Amino acid sequence: MLEQFGDRIWIADGADTVEVFGFRYPTRMAVIRLADGGLFIWSPIPLVxxxxxxxxxxxxxxxxxAPNSLHHLSVADWQRAWPEAKVYAPPGLREKRKDIAFDDDLGNEPDPAWAGEIDQVLMAGNVITTEIVFFHIASGTVLFTDLIQHFHAGWFSGWRAVVAKLDLMVAPEPAVPRKFRLAxxxxxxxxxALDQxxxxxxxxxxxxxxTPVTEDGAAFIGRAFRWLAS
Incomplete structure:
Protein backbone atom coordinates (compact mmCIF):
# COMPACT_ATOMS: atom_id res chain seq x y z
CA MET A 1 0.00 0.00 0.00
CA LEU A 2 2.91 2.34 0.68
CA GLU A 3 5.22 3.03 -2.27
CA GLN A 4 8.69 4.42 -1.69
CA PHE A 5 9.05 7.71 -3.55
CA GLY A 6 12.59 8.59 -2.56
CA ASP A 7 15.00 8.64 0.33
CA ARG A 8 12.88 8.34 3.52
CA ILE A 9 9.60 9.27 1.80
CA TRP A 10 6.66 7.03 0.89
CA ILE A 11 3.29 7.72 -0.75
CA ALA A 12 -0.08 6.00 -0.61
CA ASP A 13 -3.18 6.52 -2.75
CA GLY A 14 -6.64 6.11 -1.27
CA ALA A 15 -8.93 3.39 -2.56
CA ASP A 16 -11.88 5.79 -2.79
CA THR A 17 -12.42 9.25 -4.20
CA VAL A 18 -13.71 12.35 -2.43
CA GLU A 19 -16.57 14.29 -4.03
CA VAL A 20 -16.53 18.10 -4.00
CA PHE A 21 -19.39 19.92 -5.76
CA GLY A 22 -19.98 16.85 -7.90
CA PHE A 23 -16.32 16.46 -8.93
CA ARG A 24 -14.49 13.28 -7.91
CA TYR A 25 -10.98 13.71 -6.53
CA PRO A 26 -8.52 10.90 -5.84
CA THR A 27 -6.64 11.03 -2.54
CA ARG A 28 -2.92 10.76 -1.86
CA MET A 29 -0.77 11.10 1.22
CA ALA A 30 2.93 11.04 2.02
CA VAL A 31 4.89 9.60 4.91
CA ILE A 32 8.34 10.99 5.73
CA ARG A 33 10.64 9.32 8.21
CA LEU A 34 12.63 11.87 10.18
CA ALA A 35 16.15 11.40 11.49
CA ASP A 36 14.84 10.49 14.96
CA GLY A 37 12.79 7.65 13.43
CA GLY A 38 9.46 9.40 13.91
CA LEU A 39 7.00 9.74 11.04
CA PHE A 40 5.68 12.96 9.50
CA ILE A 41 2.24 12.31 7.93
CA TRP A 42 1.26 14.72 5.15
CA SER A 43 -2.39 14.99 4.06
CA PRO A 44 -3.63 11.73 5.61
CA ILE A 45 -6.04 9.64 3.55
CA PRO A 46 -8.80 7.36 4.93
CA LEU A 47 -7.23 4.96 7.40
CA VAL A 48 -7.67 1.25 6.70
CA ALA A 66 -3.18 18.94 7.24
CA PRO A 67 -1.45 21.05 4.55
CA ASN A 68 -4.47 23.25 3.81
CA SER A 69 -7.99 23.82 5.09
CA LEU A 70 -9.49 21.50 2.44
CA HIS A 71 -7.52 18.35 3.33
CA HIS A 72 -8.80 17.48 6.78
CA LEU A 73 -11.38 14.70 6.40
CA SER A 74 -9.20 11.90 7.79
CA VAL A 75 -7.20 13.85 10.37
CA ALA A 76 -9.43 12.93 13.33
CA ASP A 77 -9.21 9.19 12.51
CA TRP A 78 -5.42 9.36 12.43
CA GLN A 79 -5.39 11.30 15.68
CA ARG A 80 -7.49 8.61 17.35
CA ALA A 81 -5.24 5.87 15.98
CA TRP A 82 -2.04 7.59 17.19
CA PRO A 83 -3.06 9.75 20.18
CA GLU A 84 0.58 10.48 21.07
CA ALA A 85 1.15 12.24 17.73
CA LYS A 86 1.00 16.03 17.43
CA VAL A 87 -1.58 17.41 14.99
CA TYR A 88 -0.90 20.61 13.04
CA ALA A 89 -3.43 23.04 11.56
CA PRO A 90 -3.00 25.28 8.52
CA PRO A 91 -4.62 28.73 8.55
CA GLY A 92 -8.40 28.51 8.76
CA LEU A 93 -8.74 24.90 9.83
CA ARG A 94 -9.06 25.44 13.58
CA GLU A 95 -12.24 27.42 12.97
CA LYS A 96 -13.53 24.84 10.49
CA ARG A 97 -12.83 21.75 12.61
CA LYS A 98 -13.51 22.69 16.22
CA ASP A 99 -13.89 18.97 16.96
CA ILE A 100 -10.16 18.36 16.43
CA ALA A 101 -7.71 19.19 19.21
CA PHE A 102 -4.81 20.71 17.29
CA ASP A 103 -1.42 20.93 18.98
CA ASP A 104 0.15 23.65 16.86
CA ASP A 105 -0.30 25.87 13.80
CA LEU A 106 1.59 25.77 10.52
CA GLY A 107 3.29 28.86 9.16
CA ASN A 108 6.37 29.93 7.24
CA GLU A 109 8.86 28.44 9.68
CA PRO A 110 9.36 24.68 10.06
CA ASP A 111 8.57 23.17 13.42
CA PRO A 112 11.79 22.41 15.37
CA ALA A 113 10.87 18.71 15.15
CA TRP A 114 11.51 18.67 11.39
CA ALA A 115 13.61 21.81 10.79
CA GLY A 116 16.66 20.98 8.69
CA GLU A 117 14.88 18.00 7.12
CA ILE A 118 11.66 19.56 5.81
CA ASP A 119 11.34 23.20 4.81
CA GLN A 120 8.02 24.95 4.28
CA VAL A 121 6.40 28.07 2.87
CA LEU A 122 2.95 29.49 3.53
CA MET A 123 1.40 30.32 0.15
CA ALA A 124 -0.61 33.33 1.28
CA GLY A 125 -3.06 35.57 -0.55
CA ASN A 126 -5.56 32.96 -1.82
CA VAL A 127 -9.23 33.24 -0.82
CA ILE A 128 -9.98 29.54 -1.42
CA THR A 129 -7.38 28.23 0.97
CA THR A 130 -3.95 29.03 2.37
CA GLU A 131 -1.70 26.13 1.50
CA ILE A 132 1.55 25.19 3.19
CA VAL A 133 4.02 23.94 0.57
CA PHE A 134 6.69 21.60 1.94
CA PHE A 135 10.14 20.58 0.69
CA HIS A 136 11.66 17.29 1.79
CA ILE A 137 15.36 17.92 1.52
CA ALA A 138 16.69 14.34 1.45
CA SER A 139 14.56 13.31 -1.53
CA GLY A 140 14.43 16.72 -3.22
CA THR A 141 10.63 16.57 -3.21
CA VAL A 142 8.29 19.56 -3.14
CA LEU A 143 4.83 18.68 -1.79
CA PHE A 144 1.89 20.62 -3.19
CA THR A 145 -1.68 19.78 -2.20
CA ASP A 146 -4.30 21.54 -4.32
CA LEU A 147 -2.34 24.38 -5.93
CA ILE A 148 -1.16 22.03 -8.69
CA GLN A 149 -3.50 19.39 -10.12
CA HIS A 150 -3.69 17.03 -13.07
CA PHE A 151 -6.33 14.58 -14.28
CA HIS A 152 -6.29 12.42 -17.38
CA ALA A 153 -8.71 13.42 -20.13
CA GLY A 154 -11.25 10.69 -19.36
CA TRP A 155 -11.46 11.26 -15.62
CA PHE A 156 -14.49 13.59 -15.85
CA SER A 157 -17.50 13.26 -18.13
CA GLY A 158 -20.31 15.48 -19.41
CA TRP A 159 -20.38 19.10 -18.29
CA ARG A 160 -17.77 18.36 -15.63
CA ALA A 161 -15.28 17.44 -18.36
CA VAL A 162 -15.88 20.83 -20.01
CA VAL A 163 -15.41 22.69 -16.72
CA ALA A 164 -12.28 20.67 -15.88
CA LYS A 165 -10.75 21.53 -19.26
CA LEU A 166 -11.49 25.23 -18.86
CA ASP A 167 -10.07 25.09 -15.34
CA LEU A 168 -6.81 23.53 -16.65
CA MET A 169 -7.35 20.42 -14.52
CA VAL A 170 -6.74 18.32 -17.65
CA ALA A 171 -3.95 20.41 -19.19
CA PRO A 172 -1.05 18.72 -21.05
CA GLU A 173 0.93 18.66 -17.80
CA PRO A 174 0.06 19.40 -14.16
CA ALA A 175 -1.01 23.01 -13.74
CA VAL A 176 -2.44 25.51 -11.27
CA PRO A 177 -6.23 25.44 -11.85
CA ARG A 178 -7.72 28.71 -13.07
CA LYS A 179 -9.95 28.97 -9.99
CA PHE A 180 -6.88 29.06 -7.77
CA ARG A 181 -5.14 31.57 -10.04
CA LEU A 182 -8.13 33.91 -9.84
CA ALA A 183 -8.37 33.42 -6.08
CA ALA A 193 6.32 32.59 -1.40
CA LEU A 194 6.98 31.40 -4.95
CA ASP A 195 10.48 32.93 -4.85
CA GLN A 196 11.25 30.79 -1.81
CA THR A 211 0.76 12.00 -11.34
CA PRO A 212 3.95 13.00 -9.51
CA VAL A 213 6.76 14.72 -11.38
CA THR A 214 9.92 12.68 -10.94
CA GLU A 215 12.60 14.79 -12.65
CA ASP A 216 13.47 18.45 -13.30
CA GLY A 217 11.11 19.50 -10.51
CA ALA A 218 12.35 23.07 -10.24
CA ALA A 219 11.86 23.68 -13.97
CA PHE A 220 8.38 22.19 -13.81
CA ILE A 221 7.37 24.45 -10.91
CA GLY A 222 8.65 27.45 -12.85
CA ARG A 223 6.42 26.52 -15.80
CA ALA A 224 3.39 25.84 -13.58
CA PHE A 225 3.63 29.27 -11.95
CA ARG A 226 4.82 31.28 -14.96
CA TRP A 227 1.50 33.14 -14.92
CA LEU A 228 2.24 34.38 -11.36
CA ALA A 229 5.87 35.29 -11.94
CA SER A 230 5.10 37.50 -14.94
Whole structure:
Protein backbone atom coordinates (compact mmCIF):
# COMPACT_ATOMS: atom_id res chain seq x y z
CA MET A 1 0.00 0.00 0.00
CA LEU A 2 2.91 2.34 0.68
CA GLU A 3 5.22 3.03 -2.27
CA GLN A 4 8.69 4.42 -1.69
CA PHE A 5 9.05 7.71 -3.55
CA GLY A 6 12.59 8.59 -2.56
CA ASP A 7 15.00 8.64 0.33
CA ARG A 8 12.88 8.34 3.52
CA ILE A 9 9.60 9.27 1.80
CA TRP A 10 6.66 7.03 0.89
CA ILE A 11 3.29 7.72 -0.75
CA ALA A 12 -0.08 6.00 -0.61
CA ASP A 13 -3.18 6.52 -2.75
CA GLY A 14 -6.64 6.11 -1.27
CA ALA A 15 -8.93 3.39 -2.56
CA ASP A 16 -11.88 5.79 -2.79
CA THR A 17 -12.42 9.25 -4.20
CA VAL A 18 -13.71 12.35 -2.43
CA GLU A 19 -16.57 14.29 -4.03
CA VAL A 20 -16.53 18.10 -4.00
CA PHE A 21 -19.39 19.92 -5.76
CA GLY A 22 -19.98 16.85 -7.90
CA PHE A 23 -16.32 16.46 -8.93
CA ARG A 24 -14.49 13.28 -7.91
CA TYR A 25 -10.98 13.71 -6.53
CA PRO A 26 -8.52 10.90 -5.84
CA THR A 27 -6.64 11.03 -2.54
CA ARG A 28 -2.92 10.76 -1.86
CA MET A 29 -0.77 11.10 1.22
CA ALA A 30 2.93 11.04 2.02
CA VAL A 31 4.89 9.60 4.91
CA ILE A 32 8.34 10.99 5.73
CA ARG A 33 10.64 9.32 8.21
CA LEU A 34 12.63 11.87 10.18
CA ALA A 35 16.15 11.40 11.49
CA ASP A 36 14.84 10.49 14.96
CA GLY A 37 12.79 7.65 13.43
CA GLY A 38 9.46 9.40 13.91
CA LEU A 39 7.00 9.74 11.04
CA PHE A 40 5.68 12.96 9.50
CA ILE A 41 2.24 12.31 7.93
CA TRP A 42 1.26 14.72 5.15
CA SER A 43 -2.39 14.99 4.06
CA PRO A 44 -3.63 11.73 5.61
CA ILE A 45 -6.04 9.64 3.55
CA PRO A 46 -8.80 7.36 4.93
CA LEU A 47 -7.23 4.96 7.40
CA VAL A 48 -7.67 1.25 6.70
CA UNK A 49 -6.07 -1.71 8.46
CA UNK A 50 -3.53 -2.42 5.70
CA UNK A 51 -2.36 1.18 5.66
CA UNK A 52 -2.09 1.31 9.44
CA UNK A 53 0.02 -1.85 9.44
CA UNK A 54 2.31 -0.47 6.72
CA UNK A 55 2.74 2.84 8.53
CA UNK A 56 3.50 1.15 11.87
CA UNK A 57 6.19 -0.90 10.14
CA UNK A 58 8.03 2.33 9.24
CA UNK A 59 8.10 3.82 12.72
CA UNK A 60 6.04 5.75 15.27
CA UNK A 61 3.67 8.41 13.97
CA UNK A 62 4.67 11.68 15.64
CA UNK A 63 3.36 14.46 13.37
CA UNK A 64 0.04 14.60 11.49
CA UNK A 65 -0.18 17.52 9.08
CA ALA A 66 -3.18 18.94 7.24
CA PRO A 67 -1.45 21.05 4.55
CA ASN A 68 -4.47 23.25 3.81
CA SER A 69 -7.99 23.82 5.09
CA LEU A 70 -9.49 21.50 2.44
CA HIS A 71 -7.52 18.35 3.33
CA HIS A 72 -8.80 17.48 6.78
CA LEU A 73 -11.38 14.70 6.40
CA SER A 74 -9.20 11.90 7.79
CA VAL A 75 -7.20 13.85 10.37
CA ALA A 76 -9.43 12.93 13.33
CA ASP A 77 -9.21 9.19 12.51
CA TRP A 78 -5.42 9.36 12.43
CA GLN A 79 -5.39 11.30 15.68
CA ARG A 80 -7.49 8.61 17.35
CA ALA A 81 -5.24 5.87 15.98
CA TRP A 82 -2.04 7.59 17.19
CA PRO A 83 -3.06 9.75 20.18
CA GLU A 84 0.58 10.48 21.07
CA ALA A 85 1.15 12.24 17.73
CA LYS A 86 1.00 16.03 17.43
CA VAL A 87 -1.58 17.41 14.99
CA TYR A 88 -0.90 20.61 13.04
CA ALA A 89 -3.43 23.04 11.56
CA PRO A 90 -3.00 25.28 8.52
CA PRO A 91 -4.62 28.73 8.55
CA GLY A 92 -8.40 28.51 8.76
CA LEU A 93 -8.74 24.90 9.83
CA ARG A 94 -9.06 25.44 13.58
CA GLU A 95 -12.24 27.42 12.97
CA LYS A 96 -13.53 24.84 10.49
CA ARG A 97 -12.83 21.75 12.61
CA LYS A 98 -13.51 22.69 16.22
CA ASP A 99 -13.89 18.97 16.96
CA ILE A 100 -10.16 18.36 16.43
CA ALA A 101 -7.71 19.19 19.21
CA PHE A 102 -4.81 20.71 17.29
CA ASP A 103 -1.42 20.93 18.98
CA ASP A 104 0.15 23.65 16.86
CA ASP A 105 -0.30 25.87 13.80
CA LEU A 106 1.59 25.77 10.52
CA GLY A 107 3.29 28.86 9.16
CA ASN A 108 6.37 29.93 7.24
CA GLU A 109 8.86 28.44 9.68
CA PRO A 110 9.36 24.68 10.06
CA ASP A 111 8.57 23.17 13.42
CA PRO A 112 11.79 22.41 15.37
CA ALA A 113 10.87 18.71 15.15
CA TRP A 114 11.51 18.67 11.39
CA ALA A 115 13.61 21.81 10.79
CA GLY A 116 16.66 20.98 8.69
CA GLU A 117 14.88 18.00 7.12
CA ILE A 118 11.66 19.56 5.81
CA ASP A 119 11.34 23.20 4.81
CA GLN A 120 8.02 24.95 4.28
CA VAL A 121 6.40 28.07 2.87
CA LEU A 122 2.95 29.49 3.53
CA MET A 123 1.40 30.32 0.15
CA ALA A 124 -0.61 33.33 1.28
CA GLY A 125 -3.06 35.57 -0.55
CA ASN A 126 -5.56 32.96 -1.82
CA VAL A 127 -9.23 33.24 -0.82
CA ILE A 128 -9.98 29.54 -1.42
CA THR A 129 -7.38 28.23 0.97
CA THR A 130 -3.95 29.03 2.37
CA GLU A 131 -1.70 26.13 1.50
CA ILE A 132 1.55 25.19 3.19
CA VAL A 133 4.02 23.94 0.57
CA PHE A 134 6.69 21.60 1.94
CA PHE A 135 10.14 20.58 0.69
CA HIS A 136 11.66 17.29 1.79
CA ILE A 137 15.36 17.92 1.52
CA ALA A 138 16.69 14.34 1.45
CA SER A 139 14.56 13.31 -1.53
CA GLY A 140 14.43 16.72 -3.22
CA THR A 141 10.63 16.57 -3.21
CA VAL A 142 8.29 19.56 -3.14
CA LEU A 143 4.83 18.68 -1.79
CA PHE A 144 1.89 20.62 -3.19
CA THR A 145 -1.68 19.78 -2.20
CA ASP A 146 -4.30 21.54 -4.32
CA LEU A 147 -2.34 24.38 -5.93
CA ILE A 148 -1.16 22.03 -8.69
CA GLN A 149 -3.50 19.39 -10.12
CA HIS A 150 -3.69 17.03 -13.07
CA PHE A 151 -6.33 14.58 -14.28
CA HIS A 152 -6.29 12.42 -17.38
CA ALA A 153 -8.71 13.42 -20.13
CA GLY A 154 -11.25 10.69 -19.36
CA TRP A 155 -11.46 11.26 -15.62
CA PHE A 156 -14.49 13.59 -15.85
CA SER A 157 -17.50 13.26 -18.13
CA GLY A 158 -20.31 15.48 -19.41
CA TRP A 159 -20.38 19.10 -18.29
CA ARG A 160 -17.77 18.36 -15.63
CA ALA A 161 -15.28 17.44 -18.36
CA VAL A 162 -15.88 20.83 -20.01
CA VAL A 163 -15.41 22.69 -16.72
CA ALA A 164 -12.28 20.67 -15.88
CA LYS A 165 -10.75 21.53 -19.26
CA LEU A 166 -11.49 25.23 -18.86
CA ASP A 167 -10.07 25.09 -15.34
CA LEU A 168 -6.81 23.53 -16.65
CA MET A 169 -7.35 20.42 -14.52
CA VAL A 170 -6.74 18.32 -17.65
CA ALA A 171 -3.95 20.41 -19.19
CA PRO A 172 -1.05 18.72 -21.05
CA GLU A 173 0.93 18.66 -17.80
CA PRO A 174 0.06 19.40 -14.16
CA ALA A 175 -1.01 23.01 -13.74
CA VAL A 176 -2.44 25.51 -11.27
CA PRO A 177 -6.23 25.44 -11.85
CA ARG A 178 -7.72 28.71 -13.07
CA LYS A 179 -9.95 28.97 -9.99
CA PHE A 180 -6.88 29.06 -7.77
CA ARG A 181 -5.14 31.57 -10.04
CA LEU A 182 -8.13 33.91 -9.84
CA ALA A 183 -8.37 33.42 -6.08
CA UNK A 184 -4.93 34.94 -5.47
CA UNK A 185 -6.02 38.41 -4.41
CA UNK A 186 -2.61 39.24 -2.93
CA UNK A 187 -0.23 38.35 -5.72
CA UNK A 188 2.67 40.13 -4.07
CA UNK A 189 2.48 37.75 -1.10
CA UNK A 190 2.12 34.78 -3.43
CA UNK A 191 5.14 35.84 -5.49
CA UNK A 192 7.22 36.16 -2.33
CA ALA A 193 6.32 32.59 -1.40
CA LEU A 194 6.98 31.40 -4.95
CA ASP A 195 10.48 32.93 -4.85
CA GLN A 196 11.25 30.79 -1.81
CA UNK A 197 9.84 27.68 -3.49
CA UNK A 198 11.86 28.25 -6.65
CA UNK A 199 15.01 28.59 -4.55
CA UNK A 200 14.66 25.00 -3.37
CA UNK A 201 16.80 22.47 -5.29
CA UNK A 202 13.71 20.49 -6.29
CA UNK A 203 14.07 17.24 -8.18
CA UNK A 204 10.56 15.87 -7.72
CA UNK A 205 7.09 17.31 -7.21
CA UNK A 206 4.31 15.51 -5.38
CA UNK A 207 0.68 16.62 -5.50
CA UNK A 208 -2.49 15.27 -3.94
CA UNK A 209 -4.34 15.13 -7.26
CA UNK A 210 -2.14 14.14 -10.16
CA THR A 211 0.76 12.00 -11.34
CA PRO A 212 3.95 13.00 -9.51
CA VAL A 213 6.76 14.72 -11.38
CA THR A 214 9.92 12.68 -10.94
CA GLU A 215 12.60 14.79 -12.65
CA ASP A 216 13.47 18.45 -13.30
CA GLY A 217 11.11 19.50 -10.51
CA ALA A 218 12.35 23.07 -10.24
CA ALA A 219 11.86 23.68 -13.97
CA PHE A 220 8.38 22.19 -13.81
CA ILE A 221 7.37 24.45 -10.91
CA GLY A 222 8.65 27.45 -12.85
CA ARG A 223 6.42 26.52 -15.80
CA ALA A 224 3.39 25.84 -13.58
CA PHE A 225 3.63 29.27 -11.95
CA ARG A 226 4.82 31.28 -14.96
CA TRP A 227 1.50 33.14 -14.92
CA LEU A 228 2.24 34.38 -11.36
CA ALA A 229 5.87 35.29 -11.94
CA SER A 230 5.10 37.50 -14.94
Missing amino acids: DALRTAVDALGPVRHIV FTDRRAARH ILAWPARKVLMAHG
